[in-house]
Amino acid sequence: RDSTPAMDACLLYRGVLPPGLSVPSWVRRQRRVFIARCGLERTTCQRLAPSRSEGFRPEQQIFSVWVRQQSPNLFPEVHGNARAWCTSSTGVSFTLLALMSCVAGCFVFIRRRMSAIFRAVPKRVVILGGGFAGITLARELAHKCAVTLIDIRDFFEYVPGVPGAIVGSKPLSLGSWATHVGSSSDQAVVQKGLAPRSRLNQLHRRIKEVAPISAQFLRAAPSQSVIVRHGALEVPLQGKSSATMETISWDHLVFATGSLYPSPFKPSASQSEHAEKAERKQRVEHFASAASKIARARHVMVVGGGIVGVELAAELAKAASRAPRRITLVHGGARLMDDLPASAGERAAKWLRRHGVNVLVGERYVSVPNDSKTIKIANTYRGVHSGTTITPDEAIVATGARPATEFLSESEVSDDVNPEHIKVPLDGSGRIRVDPKTFRVDCKFCGTLADDGSSEQQPEIYAIGDCVAKPADQYLASYAHWEAEYVASRILRGAVVGSYKCPPRLICVSFGPNDGLIIWGDRILCGGFLAAVFKLIIEFWFKNFLPAPYSIFRHLPMLREKLPSKEK
Numbered sequence: 001r002d003s004t005p006a007m008d009a010c011l012l013y014r015g016v017l018p019p020g021l022s023v024p025s026w027v028r029r030q031r032r033v034f035i036a037r038c039g040l041e042r043t044t045c046q047r048l049a050p051s052r053s054e055g056f057r058p059e060q061q062i063f064s065v066w067v068r069q070q071s072p073n074l075f076p077e078v079h080g081n082a083r084a085w086c087t088s089s090t091g092v093s094f095t096l097l098a099l100m101s102c103v104a105g106c107f108v109f110i111r112r113r114m115s116a117i118f119r120a121v122p123k124r125v126v127i128l129g130g131g132f133a134g135i136t137l138a139r140e141l142a143h144k145c146a147v148t149l150i151d152i153r154d155f156f157e158y159v160p161g162v163p164g165a166i167v168g169s170k171p172l173s174l175g176s177w178a179t180h181v182g183s184s185s186d187q188a189v190v191q192k193g194l195a196p197r198s199r200l201n202q203l204h205r206r207i208k209e210v211a212p213i214s215a216q217f218l219r220a221a222p223s224q225s226v227i228v229r230h231g232a233l234e235v236p237l238q239g240k241s242s243a244t245m246e247t248i249s250w251d252h253l254v255f256a257t258g259s260l261y262p263s264p265f266k267p268s269a270s271q272s273e274h275a276e277k278a279e280r281k282q283r284v285e286h287f288a289s290a291a292s293k294i295a296r297a298r299h300v301m302v303v304g305g306g307i308v309g310v311e312l313a314a315e316l317a318k319a320a321s322r323a324p325r326r327i328t329l330v331h332g333g334a335r336l337m338d339d340l341p342a343s344a345g346e347r348a349a350k351w352l353r354r355h356g357v358n359v360l361v362g363e364r365y366v367s368v369p370n371d372s373k374t375i376k377i378a379n380t381y382r383g384v385h386s387g388t389t390i391t392p393d394e395a396i397v398a399t400g401a402r403p404a405t406e407f408l409s410e411s412e413v414s415d416d417v418n419p420e421h422i423k424v425p426l427d428g429s430g431r432i433r434v435d436p437k438t439f440r441v442d443c444k445f446c447g448t449l450a451d452d453g454s455s456e457q458q459p460e461i462y463a464i465g466d467c468v469a470k471p472a473d474q475y476l477a478s479y480a481h482w483e484a485e486y487v488a489s490r491i492l493r494g495a496v497v498g499s500y501k502c503p504p505r506l507i508c509v510s511f512g513p514n515d516g517l518i519i520w521g522d523r524i525l526c527g528g529f530l531a532a533v534f535k536l537i538i539e540f541w542f543k544n545f546l547p548a549p550y551s552i553f554r555h556l557p558m559l560r561e562k563l564p565s566k567e568k
Contacts, residue, residue, distance in 0.1 A: 126148045149216065150217075153207075154208070160477060161203045166264070166315065200283075204284075257405060258467060301379075310352070331361045344509065348511070363383045365382065422461070440462055441461040478506060514532045
């Protein structure tokens with residue numbers, strides 16, 4: 001008391017204040033109250049009070065309140081107003097919690113308001129094509145954009161499984177097209193068509209089942225041209241007059257029309273011209289008819305030694321009862337599967353020859369026309385260099401894939417065309433030219449958009465999938481999926497996503513239902529039964545459009561072999 005009487009009074013007094021002092025209501029619930037003289041510094045009280053009081057924890061925070069002294073004789077050293085200090089270990093927590101709640105509430109409110117503003121005017125994205133690339137892109141954008149998906153068919157077909165479907169087989173399951181052959185040839189044809197028809201139905205999905213619910217799906221009329229204008233697309237729809245063109249507005253236009261293969265590998269546009277409502281049934285019947293002809297044949301010739309031709313020849317060789325009896329695979333290149341490593345082509349040739357397939361490489365065979373109108377001559381093919389002739393019962397062309405861009409090449413630009421008409425650039429094979437770093441199409445206007453004679457801005461037009469001009473080894477379903485993911489990110493986020501980085505090539509080649517090769521880049525990872533299991537997983541994964549994130553695969557090693565430099 002002698003040294004610091006005021007401070008001692010502050011430290012020794014604790015408990016309930018006696019009558020004469022009024023304390024604010026929020027202080028009455030505190031456990032301790034300390035009285036200090038007004039002249040004492042606040043920092044001194046904060047430093048000394050915790051250290052000199054019994055039962056006071058140093059980590060407790062000190063709050064200051066004002067106390068009115070009604071009885072001047074209670075503390076003689078204290079005159080006028082006095083400052084009361086109270087401690088609380090939970091006061092700070094509640095205060096911080098309240099502040100954080102307010103900040104979080106403001107953040108949620110602002111975010112909802114901004115989302116409502118952006119949802120009021122969503123980006124309009126029009127996608128032409130309902131294949132791997134088109135459906136993947138629609139699924140990526142449907143939650144934030146107004147997506148319109150346009151295709152000439154109302155179903156999706158898993159094309160990599162078609163070679164096996166010709167004999168009614170799938171990975172880890174043998175074909176059964178010749179197991180129910182009856183006594184008569186007609187009955188045999190009907191029975192043989194059952195398994196391919198059933199297998200093809202397994203490869204089909206309705207577009208409305210795999211496309212997002214929020215996306216609008218429209219069916220375009222086949223064999224009709226499409227007019228691309230700035231911000232609008234004029235397309236003929238099925239069920240309407242051919243002269244009626246539907247105008248669809250867009251902010252972003254994406255071409256994902258894919259490619260066309262010779263029948264029966266892919267449904268052609270001609271199969272949709274006369275059967276709009278029953279197109280899927282027509283495709284199945286047409287495929288089953290082609291499969292029955294192959295099953296009846298004694299000699300089948302497969303033209304083309306790419307991945308499709310090799311898989312088809314292997315499926316025919318492993319089919320039940322070995323029907324057809326003789327199989328010939330011809331390829332104009334130096335080896336099978338030119339786009340894959342040389343070791344893969346060598347292993348494919350050895351496997352096929354070991355299973356009775358006659359493999360002819362390095363010779364291109366052309367069809368010999370039948371000049372006789374009275375005598376029916378079977379299919380005849382002659383080698384261009386050697387002159388050797390082959391006369392098969394059935395010939396399957398597994399080469400000659402072309403882009404499905406006829407609707408762009410058929411559109412003629414006249415002198416009186418609208419100035420907003422856009423011409424999509426195509427290369428010599430009919431594929432769309434794009435910037436390989438962004439997949440953006442460098443379109444050309446057939447007129448001008450602005451009054452000063454210049455275009456206002458480059459339209460947001462992209463192209464992905466098999467309709468794009470790109471390296472030959474990238475025409476795979478996996479690359480169509482990754483390209484769709486990248487373009488979706490670019491539409492949503494803009495140029496901040498950077499340039500497209502090609503992921504490594506990962507492919508599985510089937511040698512029948514229980515054998516094959518898994519290839520990563522230019523290296524063969526494994527083969528045999530493990531490859532068949534991997535093929536089955538791939539079919540299930542991509543047929544159901546499960547995620548294959550581009551953001552992860554783009555960082556994987558390419559495992560490509562460097563080409564040796566040529567010495568001059």
